[in-house]
Amino acid sequence: QVQLVESGGGLVQPGESLRISCVASGSIASFYAMAWSRQAPGKQRELVARILRDGSTLYVESVKGRFTISRDNAKDTVYLQMNSLKPEDTAVYYCGAKSNAWTTYKYGEGTQVTVSS
Numbered sequence: 001q002v003q004l005v006e007s008g009g010g011l012v013q014p015g016e017s018l019r020i021s022c023v024a025s026g027s028i029a030s031f032y033a034m035a036w037s038r039q040a041p042g043k044q045r046e047l048v049a050r051i052l053r054d055g056s057t058l059y060v061e062s063v064k065g066r067f068t069i070s071r072d073n074a075k076d077t078v079y080l081q082m083n084s085l086k087p088e089d090t091a092v093y094y095c096g097a098k099s100n101a102w103t104t105y106k107y108g109e110g111t112q113v114t115v116s117s
Contacts, residue, residue: 002026004095004108011114016085020111022078022095029053029073032100036069036080037107038091045094049080063089085115 008020020036028034035050049059049069057069068081078095092112096105 002031002097002106004097004106006093006095006108006111009093009111009113011116012085013117014086014115016115017081017083018085018113019079019081020093020113022080022108024076024078024097026076027073028071028076028078028097030099031097033098033105034069034071034078035096035098035105036078036093037096037105038089038093038113039110040088040091043091048093051078082113085113087115089113090115 003025004022006022012018033050033052036048037045038048039045048063049067051057051069051071066084071078092110094107094110096107098105
């Protein structure tokens, strides 16, 4: 069973950038998809971005043009580069992995991102 460990969260001001990382205990190249989801207080978890084995990406509309998901298979690490951050981006960000198109994501413990002046 893969273990996912997120890091890099913190407190930033609106308009600033932050990059969060996710290190997997196994080879991420073997997974069908890697993803970042987030959950704000009182809200349901939402999928923010995902990257497939072939490198294709998908983003939720609210982060398009601001966030970029990438993967480094040699380091078994997935990144989420977040630019032009807004207060509404404040949430716990979770890294997820799924083995194929029909399974659910396995998530890590999350990392807190707070955007506030």
